[in-house]
Amino acid sequence: MASPITPPRGMRDFLPADKARREHALGVIRRSFAAHGFDEIETPVVEDVALLHSGLGGDNEKLSFGVLKRGLDGDDLASAIESGDILSLTDLGLRFDLTVPLARFYASHRAELPPVFRAIQIAPVWRAERPQKGRYRQFVQCDIDIIGEPGQLAEVELITATAAALDALGLKDCTIRINDRRILNGLLEYCGFAEARWPQVLISIDKLDKIGAAGVVAELEGEGADSAAVLGGILEKLEPHVADGGVELTVEAITGILPDGVDTDAVAALESLAHALDSLPSGVTLRFDPTLVRGMGYYTGTIFEIAHPGSGSSVGGGGRYDGMIGRFLGSDVPAAGFSIGFERVVDLIEVPTGETADSIVLVYDPTVPLDRLLAVKSELIASGRRVRLEKRTKNVKAILDRAEAAGFGAFAAVTPETTDAASLDIKALG
Template sequence: MSLKKKPVTGMKDILPAEMQVREYVMNQIRETYGGFGFNSIETPCVEHIENLTSKQGGDNEKLIFKIMKRGEKLNLETAQMENDLVDSGLRYDLTVPLSRYYSNNAAVLPSPFKSLQMGSVWRADRPQRGRFRQFVQCDIDILGDPTRLAEIELILATTTLLGKVGFKGYTVRINDRNILKGMAAHCGFSEESYDQVFIILDKMDKIGMDGVAGELKEAGYPEENIKKYLALFETVTRDAAGVRSLKEVLNDAMDPEQAENLAAIIDSVSEITTSQFKIEFDPTLVRGMSYYTGTIFEILVDGFPGSVGGGGRYDKMIGKFTGIDTPACGFSIGFERIITILMEEGFTVPGSEERIAFLIEKGVSDGVMNEAVKEAMSERAKGKTVLVSQMNKNKKFQKESLQKEGYSQFKEFYKEALKETN
């Protein structure tokens, strides 16, 4: 039986041309976020199953690649439930591992702590454009800062990065979970119903206002509550002024300072940023992670379905590990989706070093081969990238393939004589 040459469903091989773009973007991430004072860290790809299934990750907890116990701990004969077989799993995001990391190392970390983490995560999801079962996430988080400075820094850092890799004209949507709850409470929905109401509200982009109204009615909520609720979304403007208008309306259902905090974030980012994007208050923005406690945000790029980044404040998660709540806020860019967009647009790495290919005909003498390698070493010492390779029979196709990898100059070594082509 022959071995399978295609990768596992939902995972992919990365070819050299894409790898160049990925490494370029990763370098931009490290440089940009480093300039904002974020510290690179790393956490294991395997996490305790108890941490991954702690009801913090929303629907992602249904998508965990679980790992069976090993050795003497694995007893198939006595196992009655899944938990008898499983003790760990591949991480589905970087936030839960970061919270465990901070809880374990807080004594030796600065406060506030600004974290940068890049790494693969795994979800048993349905693959589609820009969505894989193994993919890279890139998170920046600020732990220990309860003020809006954290949100402002996270948004500015993320949008600065996107500007550096060529994105402009996109939209940062922003909301606050407290505003979501305040709107629902003001319109007569009980706290127990919030999760269901928000799940339906989150479909607004797909099914529209009438669709949301229909699903809320079908779920059994009073029509007067539904009308009052949806009227708020129809009248509020998508800016800081809209937030402040809601503050007046919802003064019976939420702390006015929570709305003022969000409005101030929008004002500050708009005033300070030098990047080309729009920041927009979106009262329908929900985000599925149950660990969010305050500000939430997403990035939308025209022509691409779904968000290419998101995050928010999660002030209660670290307390699940330590018993003491710690302010925390993070922003994650959709690394794979950004790479997908760049590759589809034919992005080339700017300012790449000169790349030269030395092609050696089969059967040359050791003297000719040594001459080629010696010259290549000399060019490499000058900072150039030089590939030394045997010349293929189909030289035209070989050159075309190398050109796709960024090689613009060629030098050919033959048995009889040396030929140069560009």
């Protein structure tokens, strides 16, 4: 349990310099997404608990925070604990991602939206994770989604816009690993797994980079999967390719590492996607990864993740989820999305130092009349500068060091002789 003076576990405070860094990155991402024709929306931080536990969120549903109904008493709680049905005490829950709320949003406002809707959502989400490095209980997601476009144009636009955002952030050496759920399903069918087992088998395959092929086989055999050994043999052959970052997105390269009988349409679609994306920024590479799963159960086609050598985990991901919105409307609506893992990306970027050029600290003498001090400050603000007032003390160096750490680029002394902004002797910090 957190002490009264620290944030709850898995949640963080941000000092001004950290907050400025985050806002810089968020601004870059927003502008990049908007330049590609996406419109920003906002949804509530809570949704009906029935929606959050409707099977759309996969394993993340188990990590959702519930909000207790109003008016409950001790007997209600005791009864729910005894029956093991704590969920019955909640009617709302904090969102655990932005995709499920988007599906509800689209179902609510479909008549007011264009036939093909391009959405931006940048907001915090909450999961009852076990806190560890790079994994928090409250974190920001930066999502773009395209609803209503059944063709590859959706994937092309999503990947192009995301790659542009990464490039604008100055993040180089990114690899977008791509797979298709149809290829994965064909692989499981080839191995002889019953379709009912596919979701659990995919969860085990998703751990390949952590536990290896032998670990995947052991986990599946422990659950009584008779086809685990066949899958293990295939995964052992694929591991070297995965370790090398995958293979080229061509029919020859893909079919060359997979068993016969994979979904040829899905393979051809991946090659077509690669051709359409041949003009991505130089810092972004596309590769086929046959073991890429993406943990969410709602994906139906192309899936993708961003890998970066500076991070031990993916820094973004997404895919096509054509069946989700139909759960609300009764008819399928094509949809695809891409999410940048903001908390991991923001630790990898450098904030341009030029952003401090228009910020100034005025170190003022206590004898300066307030009206004159504020007039000088207002004049600088009107010229486009960011201005902070600091009372002069004996240790001026400490004031200036603190100002520089806070992102200010210049300072000036305000004395009783100062008449206006033009009379200031402005000097650079650092």
